[in-house]
Amino acid sequence: MNAQTYESFDVRTDRRGVTTITLDVPGRPMNVFDGSVMKELNDIVRRLQTDLDCKAVVFRSGKESGFLAGADVNAIAAISSPVEAAKLIDEGQRLFNTIDWLTIPTIAVIHGPCLGGGLEWALACDYRIARDNSSTKIGLPEIKLGLIPGWGGTQRLPKLVGLKNALTMILKGTHLSAGEAYKIGLVDQAISPDDWDDAVDEFVEKILISPHSVRSGSKRPVIQRIIEATQVGRSMIIAATKRRIDSKSKQYPALGAALRSVRSSYGIRPKGFMTERNEFIDLLATPTCRHLLQLFFDRESARSLRTWTDQTSIIHEEPIRKVGIIGAGAMGAGIAQLVGYRGYDVVIKEINEAAAEAGRTRVNDLVNQLARHKKMNESTREQLLGRIRIVTEDEPLSDADLVIEAIVEKLDVKRSVFRALDRITTPETIFASNTSSLSVTDMATATQRGNLVAGLHFFNPVHKMELVEVVRAKETNDVTIARLVGFVRGLGKTPIVTADTPGFLVNRVLFPYLGEAVLMVAEGHSVANIDKEVRRFGMPMGPLELLDQVGLDVALHVSRSLESVLSGLCPVVDQLAIMVEDGLIGKKASAGFYWYLNGKKKGVSKISQSMRGAPDAGIGDQYEARFVNEGLTPVQRRLIYPMLAESIRAKQEGVVQENWAIDLAMVLGTGFAPHRGGPLHTVDSFSEHVVHANLNQLQEVFGDRFVPPRLLVDMAKQNLTFFPKSNPQSNDRAVSRG
CATH class of the missing domain: 1.10.1040.50 (N-(1-d-carboxylethyl)-l-norvaline Dehydrogenase; domain 2)
Structure with missing residues (x-):
């Protein structure tokens, strides 16, 4: 196996007879399946079928960015006929079936994203192990493009993790961490990053000695396994799921297609794979799929600096490292939590100690919520809190690369803040307003740096809403826009650059x-x-x-x-x-058009007199x-x-x-x-x-x-x-x- 060279794969067999196949697609920040990768992997797998010296196969990524992000979406979008779609699906299904049917043990070693076709590749292997850190994301997100998994995902996943878990993953397109994947039996071991290299070697050694000793086994509750083991039980789950998705299936036909494909996985194997294939082909031509694919490419365009600024501005773009925020209210605290989580140093300025203390409570609550959601350990949570300071004095803002004001929506107050910031910060500091509707150009006239003033309109709640409007004021220059677009992208958000008009876009x-x-x-x-x-x-x-x-x-x-x-x-x-x-005034007052109890909508309010x-x-x-x-x-x-x-x-x-x-x-x-x-x-x-x-x-x-x-x-x-x-x-x- 070592004699053959490949463009995207490195193939090496050690003295134990373990063949390690490492994927590293050249010229790509993340591994994806395209035609050449599929062709090379197919050639490698065919050779494995006749390699009598091979005792086990390890599939892994050579990129620190992750295992594999799935199929090349550009190639999927370029498909122009059912014949082309069928060819793509048939090639993938045949390749992964060949891996599935290899008589030697196969192990997928996962770190970072393992999504779509990447997970379908891993599902075709006998074993899966994953690095247990925040960058590992395992899932089948095809539903978000108006499609379903087409390379066996709807057929293999239910057998591995059970019907209910499989439906949740496929219909919602959710990503699992390594720990979550282990709990449902999707991976056989979730390995700490500190033990990664040694633990991978130990796992392979166990496979060589006793393959069946390392199976994680099903982690599903006993009652769930009993129900899913019977046709009647599965029919009940399928029927309940169908009722739940019926109202959206017309708008999103992939929901019904996924359910039909998963249901077919419990029948005759070739028929199930054929159902998956045909459903995928039909979906690719739907308006929903074409629109969702368009939105995927639009996101990529929006996150590119070249979309919004010229090449010269990109070359001169300096990264933002320290961020100041004026105001620790709901928006200021939300922005601070996000910015701190993404690794920036944050200083929040408040007007007095009482407001600062209220801001600290607000930030602590947001960080604690995030820590619970992300399953952070205490050390990580404390590190995040340590990156966010709330002060009442001006000096800590003096060396900030960017200062964002998130205070009351009054133009004269915002102008006053910018006038004061102009005196205490370095001449290179960018000023941004989180205003939702006021003129940023008017705010900029209070400073001597109109070229460095812009809007950064975050939407509430900050941690959930993906969009940030980057507002170009009258004098804002391209370098400032480039730096802010890069900053927004670094926060994991999607920027849209707008003109400075009332309400922006x-x-x-x-x-x-x-x-x-x-x-x-x-x-x-x-x-x-x-x-x-x-x-x-x-x-x-x-x-x-x-x-x-x-x-x-x-x-x-x-x-x-x-x-x-x-x-x-x-x-x-x-x-x-x-x-x-x-x-x-709405939910925060427990009454608006509806009335609310403990934040839950209970019914229409009595608004006729209003x-x-x-x-x-x-x-x-x-x-x-x-x-x-x-x-x-x-x-x-x-x-x-x-x-x-x-x-x-x-x-x-x-x-x-x-x-x-x-x-x-x-x-x-x-x-x-x-x-x-x-x-x-x-x-x-x-x-x-x-x-x-x-x-x-x-x-x-x-x-x-x-x-x-x-x-x-x-x-x-x-x-x-x-x-x-x-x-x-x-x-x-x-x-x-x-």
Whole structure:
């Protein structure tokens, strides 16, 4: 085996007869399966079939970044026909079946990510061991791309970890740590990093001496194993799962496909693999899959410095190491926890010792929650807390590379803070505001460093929300943008660079939708029905529940700041002001559009007395026949179209230059139905002509807040779309429908 050389593999056999096959794909930061890797691995495995001197095989990665991230998504997206898809699946299934059927013991040695096709490779082996640290992530995330595992994952995983565990992993696309994988029997040993090399060698030695002595065995509860061992028990689990996913299966067909494939794993083996193959091929052509693939590539583009700045700026980009934060409130503490967790030194400045002590309590609570979630040991937790200082004096901020203000949303207060920072920090320190709507350019005029001032708009809760808007003020230079984009990427977030306009991108597009929901309640529409209709469209929660989560007082402040750019907000501001005046400010006050008990939503609140002066109650129903049918209900149309129109205006006015960035920001920042691809993709799917016609009708019925954007009118006339059809990797110029 040692004589043959490969581009991506190193193959060595030691004196014991153990062949170690190390994957290190050249030119890639992470190992992935592409055509050449598959071909080489197939050749290696074929040789193993006839190698009589080989006593055991170890598959491992030569990259410290991890084992294997899965199949090359670019290759999957490039598939243009069912024949190509079938070829890809058949090759993978044959290869892993060959590994599965080898008569010599096979061991997958896992560290870092082992995902998708990487885990399917490991499942084909006889044994799996994993390094037990935070970088190890084991899972089958294909569902997040609108697909299912296609190389045997739906067939082998249930046999190894049980039906219930397998369904959870596949349907949710969850990642397991080494310890979690060991608990369900997915890996045979979870090894401490301190013992890694020696323990791997010891494991291999045990295999050579007595292969069956190292099996981890099933870790499932006895009752679960008994239920899953019978056809009746499995049928009950399958039926319960089907009921749970039925409401989403139309939007996300991969859910049903995964369930059918897993169910087939308990039948005749060839039939099960054929079911998996056919389901994968069918899914690849669905709009949901194409949109989710597009979003995958959009994320990659958003995280690239080259997307937002020129090459010169990237060359001169200096990494940020120390971060100052002004204010230890909910947002300041949340940002501090994230920044500290990612390894940066953090100093939070508060106005007095009482506020500082409250901030310390808040940060401690957030760090403790994170420690429990990440299963940190006490030493790691203390190290994290040690990176976050909360002070009342200015001096600790003097050498910060970046200072983020996260204080009250008042322009004069923020300007005062920036003016003071200008005197106490180095001339190279970047200032960033976490404002959600105020002018960063106005804040920058309080300093002598306008080129180093920008916005960093984090979304709440900071640790959960992936999007960060990087706001380019009037004088912000490219080097500053490059440094901030790199910083956001280093936090594990996705940056979108926006212009400095009221509400930036997400709030500007979101508020016409939220405002329309408020007006509909004022007209007498059911709160519960409004939210239900929007969830049916594909949003994670309805607009009224979202307002409760954000806080109606916060929404009122943002809506007032948007009046200069959004039409028809005055009645919305008035209605929100009434609710805020009556103390109905949302979840944090236990009452808004809904009422809450211990943070749990319990029902619709009694808001009829708060929503006074209801305008135009019941208007519009008689006009329904005049709308072009694009598949929306009247309630959905009235709520979704404001977002579509404002997304087009954002493009028209250059708030964000790229079409895909608008869609990605709305998906990440608001949960806009991912299976639809985002607002601009939704416009394309309905057609610009239909959206234009329906906006005209909505304008006639409800007023000028529904006036069609000029860009939409022009595109409808010229028969243009925002995106080329069915090509996730293409650019996003407006193109002809042909």
